[in-house]
Amino acid sequence: MTLDLAAAADLTRDDIDVNAVLDHLIHTADAAAATSIGYPGAVDLDHTPVITRLAARLWNNIGDPATTGGVAHTRVLEQAVITWVADLLGMPVDDRWGYVTTGGTEGNLSALHAAYRRWPTARIYYSTAAHYSIPKIVNMLGASTVVVRAHPDGDMDYDDLAAQIRKRRRWPAIVVATAGTTMTEAVDDTTRVHAILTDYSMTGHLHVDAALSGIPLALDGQLRLDDASGISSIAISGHKFFGVPTPCGVVLIRDSARTPARQQIAYTASVDTTITGSRCGLAAALLWHAIAAHGREGHRWRASHARSIAAYAVEQIRATGWTARRWPHAFTVVLPTPPEPVRAKWLLATDGPLSHLICMPGITRGQIDALAADLAAAIQAPIPHPRTPHPTFTTAP
Ligand SMILES: Cc1ncc(COP(=O)(O)O)c(C=O)c1O
Known part of the structure; x- marks a missing residue:
């Protein structure tokens, strides 16, 4: 049989050789x-030790990561991942919350949703080098945006940020800094951003989109979420630095920077705090394994x-x-x-x-x-x- 992977209809024909399709995909990749x-x-x-041992069943971490119920889940591994990343970033132990997401985009959405819920009149600032998920999320939230210039190599133009904030001092500011811009891997200087917010006595939220560089910079002590940083949340991708073979990520938000959802869902026996309901327990296990096996x-x-x-x-x-x-x-x-x-x-x-x-x-x-x-x-x-x-x-x- 000649396979045409582009002809989707062919792939569900009654005479399909499923092994041949899988072989073809693997060979092409x-x-x-x-x-x-x-x-x-x-x-x-x-990552094969996890895939080979866990792939035979559904691991669903549905609901809040602190929930303990459910059939087969990996929430204990998810909590280990969250604790490891939060410790690496120096987040205060009594002021942190997070979960394993579907990727950097969901992490950005979860963090910005939390920030906007708390500051519903805020202007959301991000630079022209920000990832395309940021304007998309701001649009979904229906928030007012301010696009700040970036230097040609991708880092934020702090003079422009200061000028834009100065003009809008009466509204809270949610600022998105990037740690590892998509094209040049530039890292916005969150110390400078925090200083600008402090200079203008702004209320609001500083979020870091650290999809690529969050873990490598934290390993070097170049990215911290301690009290002095002024950073309220961070989003990291799991399939980038950890190379997890399914899209995933981690979001961390300071507990004090969110208005926790109180809605208890009877059917899941959990509080509805996450963006998606069902959540991939396999991804949490893969992240845990990548972390635990190498330290x-x-x-x-x-x-x-x-x-x-x-x-x-x-x-x-x-x-x-x-x-x-x-x-x-x-x-x-x-x-x-x-x-x-x-x-x-x-x-x-x-x-x-x-x-x-x-x-x-x-x-x-x-x-x-x-x-x-x-x-x-x-x-x-x-x-x-x-x-x-x-x-x-x-x-x-
Ligand atoms: C800076 C930045 N933010 C967010 C994302 C989105 O991450 P994901 O693809 O994990 O949703 C990317 C992905 O390339 C990125 O480079």
């Missing part, structure tokens, strides 16, 4: 893996090794005559969009004149060498159209 370096999923951890030291090593591969990538790309840059903390290497033959082979993320690769844990020097060789060959090949000028950075990542 395996074939693409070596050149897929544009998106931030770590590929170095082995803080293991994950520190992973982050530092991945950064050294990113530094190597910058060197190798520059050695071809092309330009490349990265922030010192970053796995992401930003480069002018390479010629078409390179883009056709390598799955980079491209946004007009700029592209990036992300040296997540598991990306090897061999992959970087192969990319650099292809780039060198493409640059030397005759170029059919005039080459577009390389963009320059105005700040130094």
Whole structure:
């Protein structure tokens, strides 16, 4: 049988060979893996002990993570994950709440929903480099937005933030900072944001969208949610740094920064505090396993090794005559969009004149060498159209 995976109707034909379909999916993904370096999923951890042992049943952490009832659930592992991440971030033990989400987007939604419930007249500030989920969520909440300029390398323009806040001092401010912007992995300086909010005596909420960089920065002590930080919530993706093979994440909100839901749901015997009702217990188990099997030291090593591969990538790309840059903390290497033959082979993320690769844990020097060789060959090949000028950075990542 010839399989056409694009023909969805074919895939439910009575004579379908389900094993052939699965083999085809696996083969296609395996074939693409070596050149897929544009998106931030770590590929170095082995999650199979959890998948093979737990995949045979439904693990549903429905309702609040503190609920103890239900048939098969992994809430004790979920609580272990939340405690580990909150401790790593230095969150006060008596002022924290969180759960395992479907990803960074749900974490942002949960945190901003909590913030807006508490401050319903607030203006929500985010920068032009914020992830696309932020304007979408603000729109869902029906809140008023203020879009703040970002510098060309992705970090927030703090003078613009201050100017925008100054004009709207009579309304509370919910500010979304990003720790690891999608294109350049820039990290907004939350100390400066907090100082601006304090200078203007603003009430409100400071949220950090740390989908990519939350864990690696916290491991280095570069991101804290202690009392001095002024940060009320954080969203982190679980399939990025931990490379969990199903989309998931963690949201943490200071207990004092939310208006807890009081609605007890009789049918689930739980309080309705989470965005989704049924929640993936397998994801919580996978996150717990990734954390417990490697510990803080293991994950520190992973982050530092991945950064050294990113530094190597910058060197190798520059050695071809092309330009490349990265922030010192970053796995992401930003480069002018390479010629078409390179883009056709390598799955980079491209946004007009700029592209990036992300040296997540598991990306090897061999992959970087192969990319650099292809780039060198493409640059030397005759170029059919005039080459577009390389963009320059105005700040130094
Ligand atoms: C900065 C940032 N925030 C949020 C998200 C969304 O995370 P998820 O894909 O886990 O929903 C991403 C994903 O790339 C991101 O880069």
